[in-house]
Ligand SMILES: [Zn+2]
Ligand SMILES: [Zn+2]
């Protein structure tokens with residue numbers, strides 16, 4: 308692998324020195340393109356107080372292509388599937404090379420605050436959300452207590 | 457504006473001057489001597505090489521459609537014609553080249569309509585195409601200032617930074633990387649926008665040419681050529697595998713066209729020529745064929761054609777929400793209907809209950825079962841004959857190459873015979889293939905034809921053609937070349953071609969008039 312581009316170095320540095328509230332991202336020692344990410348569940352969301360582990364990887368042609376991110380902690384959310392894959396436009400066709408790891412992680416945090424069952428990735432969860440929102444929120448809260456510790 | 461075009465190419469005339477007889481139908485050479493010139497102001501005379509020998513088939517040469525003309529275009533022709541169109545538009549409208557291209561694409565290459573609209577309401581046209589007439593070059597940053605590129609985070613002198621009209625600056629290397637990745641990603645790069653989030657400024661073609669390397673620009677040009685065909689109702693890809701040519705038909709209303717590669721196809725539906733049966737009958741027939749043979753596997757097949765543009769779409773996940781990679785149409789995998797009509801009310805995202813299969817097994821009454829059996833028997837009758845002609849046609853297509861060898865052999869056996877003297881063999885083979893192709897589809901046509909006087913007459917013509925076709929096939933396939941009877945082959949060829957013409961004319965004009 309080629310040496311680490313200056314951009315990645317700078318982004319990493321800033322993530323460590325000025326982490327966004329409720330988010331931490333640290334690169335693995337053996338692979339500086341591979342990050343261990345922790346997002347705290349936003350207050351007033353069913354994920355409140357949860358500690359969610361994610362992994363983030365910067366492909367070779369980053370930032371021309373988006374980073375790859377997925378949840379490692381089990382989560383009950385209409386836009387996140389059983390494998391932890393996230394349905395988020397900026398991780399797909401709305402990606403722009405002027406966006407950053409920071410913006411991606413903030414967007415994921417925002418997705419936890421406002422799930423969008425109309426653009427689902429986990430269909431059964433989305434159906435649940437639409438038919439019985441209170442029930443779905445209760446289940447999300449339950450999962451948070453069991454898995455996101 | 458005078459009526460346009462065109463030089464007609466038939467596979468026969470194409471190979472006439474190819475005296476070594478070694479014709480490579482797959483190469484681009486056949487197309488390179490054609491102009492592919494769409495210039496509407498120019499009249500090109502109809503030019504058919506080898507006129508003198510063509511005479512004997514004048515009234516039956518099926519390569520020439522009577523109602524409309526067409527031109528076969530090689531990959532190179534496509535790029536040239538496309539560029540000519542852009543240049544013409546640039547000259548007439550007085551807009552920069554890149555913008556002319558974007559305008560034409562926005563108008564599905566309908567130049568006349570673009571010109572009319574442009575002279576009628578210029579601003580509306582420009583707005584529709586999302587281009588900026590006064591600002592389509594790269595901007596440079598302030599050379600007196602240091603700027604940080606938001607992509608690579610390196611610092612540069614402002615004079616080395618670039619932007620589109622939106623003034624979102626990037627260093628040149630990042631702009632290049634960005635565009636090259638877009639191009640690698642596929643044809644959507646034709647709509648590449650400024651790399652800043654949520655900025656909608658379109659990247660102009662001239663800018664792409666200016667900044668990416670040669671290899672990427674050539675890929676980009678190919679995408680433009682592709683859009684030139686895919687978006688243009690007057691050009692269709694030749695369906696023959698590995699052909700890569702397209703056929704241009706200025707009127708856009710014709711049935712059968714012939715590509716330089718000798719493939720005949722329907723200009724309406726893009727499938728192999730299927731006269732006398734209509735496109736809709738063919739669709740019904742093919743669906744029936746599928747349903748009968750693989751009802752079970754049909755629903756689970758992994759690719760389907762986009763209902764809007766027919767691009768083949770692969771399903772690669774569980775979700776039924778499909779988005780066409782070419783036209784961006786969103787549809788449901790199960791019922792193939794617009795995705796907008798779907799919600800949790802239609803069964804959610806993995807199931808769709810809009811699709812209601814016609815249950816054959818649901819028939820219980822004896823009479824129904826009898827009807828079903830009779831229907832199936834009728835279908836099998838037609839299908840067997842259809843499949844047989846299909847098989848024969850595939851074999852006879854191989855004859856085309858063998859014909860070249862036979863012709864070469866004959867000219868060697870008889871020192872006095874020239875290529876023109878043996879050319880009848882090639883005509884005979886082509887006529888055989890044409891007859892076979894149509895015979896195949898006469899069984900589709902016949903299947904949907906109501907019983908009665910007309911059907912009787914049609915079947916009479918069909919039988920007649922079948923008989924002569926089999927005779928021609930026999931002569932060509934099992935007679936040793938040195939025993940070829942030139943007069944007999946010419947007579948049989950003519951007889952088959954005439955019968956084919958009668959049948960096709962009869963089925964398109966109605967079979968009421970008595971045959972001579
Ligand atoms: Zn840069
Ligand atoms: Zn911009």
Ligand SMILES: [Zn+2]
Pocket residue numbers: 694695696699700701715716717718719
């Ligand atoms: Zn072709």
Ligand SMILES: [Zn+2]
Pocket residue numbers: 722723724725726727730734735
């Ligand atoms: Zn058709």
Ligand SMILES: [Zn+2]
Pocket residue numbers: 762763764765766767780781782783784785
């Ligand atoms: Zn499509």
Ligand SMILES: [Zn+2]
Pocket residue numbers: 788789790791792793798802808809810811
């Ligand atoms: Zn559906």
